[in-house]
Amino acid sequence: MIFDYNVVLDSLPLYFSGVLVTLKLLAISLAFGLLLAVPLALMRISKQAAVNFPAWLYTYVIRGTPMMVQLFLIYYGLAQFEAVRASFLWPYLSSATVCACLAFALNTSAYTAEILAGSLKATPHGEIEAAKAMGMSRFTFYRRILLPSALRRALPQYSNEVIMMLHTTSLASMVTLVDITGAARTVNSQYYMPFEAFVTAGLFYLGLTFILVRLFRLAEHRWLAYLAPRKH
Amino acid sequence: MLNGYGATIIDGTWLTLQLALSSMAVAIALGLLGAAFRISPLRWLSGLGDAYATVIRGIPDLVLILLIFYGGQDMVNRLAPMLGHDDYIDIDPFIAGVGTLGFIYGAYLSETFRGAFMAIPKGQGEAGQAYGMSGLQVFFRILVPQMIRLAIPGFTNNWLVLTKATALISVVGLQDMMFKAKNAADATHQPFTFYLAVAGIYLLITSVSLLALRYLEKRYSAGVKAVEI
Numbered sequence: 301m302i303f304d305y306n307v308v309l310d311s312l313p314l315y316f317s318g319v320l321v322t323l324k325l326l327a328i329s330l331a332f333g334l335l336l337a338v339p340l341a342l343m344r345i346s347k348q349a350a351v352n353f354p355a356w357l358y359t360y361v362i363r364g365t366p367m368m369v370q371l372f373l374i375y376y377g378l379a380q381f382e383a384v385r386a387s388f389l390w391p392y393l394s395s396a397t398v399c400a401c402l403a404f405a406l407n408t409s410a411y412t413a414e415i416l417a418g419s420l421k422a423t424p425h426g427e428i429e430a431a432k433a434m435g436m437s438r439f440t441f442y443r444r445i446l447l448p449s450a451l452r453r454a455l456p457q458y459s460n461e462v463i464m465m466l467h468t469t470s471l472a473s474m475v476t477l478v479d480i481t482g483a484a485r486t487v488n489s490q491y492y493m494p495f496e497a498f499v500t501a502g503l504f505y506l507g508l509t510f511i512l513v514r515l516f517r518l519a520e521h522r523w524l525a526y527l528a529p530r531k532h
Numbered sequence: 533m534l535n536g537y538g539a540t541i542i543d544g545t546w547l548t549l550q551l552a553l554s555s556m557a558v559a560i561a562l563g564l565l566g567a568a569f570r571i572s573p574l575r576w577l578s579g580l581g582d583a584y585a586t587v588i589r590g591i592p593d594l595v596l597i598l599l600i601f602y603g604g605q606d607m608v609n610r611l612a613p614m615l616g617h618d619d620y621i622d623i624d625p626f627i628a629g630v631g632t633l634g635f636i637y638g639a640y641l642s643e644t645f646r647g648a649f650m651a652i653p654k655g656q657g658e659a660g661q662a663y664g665m666s667g668l669q670v671f672f673r674i675l676v677p678q679m680i681r682l683a684i685p686g687f688t689n690n691w692l693v694l695t696k697a698t699a700l701i702s703v704v705g706l707q708d709m710m711f712k713a714k715n716a717a718d719a720t721h722q723p724f725t726f727y728l729a730v731a732g733i734y735l736l737i738t739s740v741s742l743l744a745l746r747y748l749e750k751r752y753s754a755g756v757k758a759v760e761i
Contacts, residue, residue, distance in 0.1 A: 361731075361735060363692075364692075364734065364735040364738040364739065365696070365731040365734045365735055365738075366696035366697070366698075366699040366700075366710075366731075366734055367696070368699045368700060368710065369699060369710070369727055369730055369731045369734065370731070372714075372723065372727045373723075373724060373727045373728065373731065376717065376723040376724075376727070377723045377724030377727050377728070378724065379723070380721070380722055380723055380724040380725070381724070466592075467591070467592035467593065467594075468592070469592075470592035470593075470594045470595055471594060473594070474594075474703070480595075481592065481594060481595055481598070484595070484598070485598070488598075488602065493606075494598070494599070494602030494603040494605075494606045495599070495602075495603035495606050495607055497603075498595055498598050498599035498602065498603050499599060499603065501595050501599075502591040502595050502596070502599060505590065505591050505592055505595060506587065506590040506591055509590040509591075510590070
């Protein structure tokens, strides 16, 4: 027998609970990552070195080191310090879910900040001048003109980042969480059928990737229709 | 340095660099092949190239590594007896790592190369054909040299991602610097120190690569006017 379907069918419930864990990790880290990325991106487009530099350094360091190292630094590394273990945060920081979400959110915030900064810099001059001509305050200008316009235009690149993050969440299986990859590893250790176990995990990720690509295409259709090439 | 673990980590760094460079060589070969398939006018060849790029890029690196390393080993040992080979075959983690990372990043590079090939004016290839060059000659003499300049930015990105992905190979037992750091962290109970050191080394590697590739891009762009906005 070259491919054992029974093993896969028997463990489908485990895979589906893994899908839920993967989606939960993805949603939480993307939400917090985006929240952190907006101020970082605004810092990255500042002309004042004192504002720009810290954000540049943050994104440079995060983007220059492997996600796995960052995850291990947070999950295994923080326990090295007595002060961390004694603090009121320890119950949270000793949880694999919290550590994974924290590491993923910090990671995606750096990548997203660079995407947003690029999109903010590409804001058409006319939009900025029009806002000034209307006498908008700085805050109103950011809220009504700059951010909505830049966030929309960042959508195609952000969809890539979201798919990268979906794939990154597979690292959660290394800190004891049972996401899709974790489910595959459990199946592998139960039946010793690595090929079946990991092919199934791969198919689940492939399915999720296609769904996300589809959703982003719909989102682009909704929010970027004004930039689409003319059809006639 | 580092409680006496400095030297082993440096050893691991060397292995990481070897792994990254060898995988990149495999990835470039597969990427060129994939891109050549995808721009081919033959429907089944371009379909094959597209399937390679889409499937590989849709699955996480870690899952592919586990699949190819454990699943591949399992498959080899299930198939080998049918071919009359009865000993258990053990795959070397370095070879498996190079093959796996090369196979994965070949898919990403095929996308980069395809975009670069498509940006070369059509007349260039046609001129080569008019001179009586064969398809392969046009590909290697006309298209590839011009494609390099256009592919460098995408290549830089892929190289950085690949370098960082080498850390994942430690999961299947290759003794790269991540593996060594994990051992040192377990022995000394100082995980933060060792993972921080490894993070620093990775940052150094990516920074040097970034500078080198930026220089290369400048060299390859000699004679091309940069657009000022």
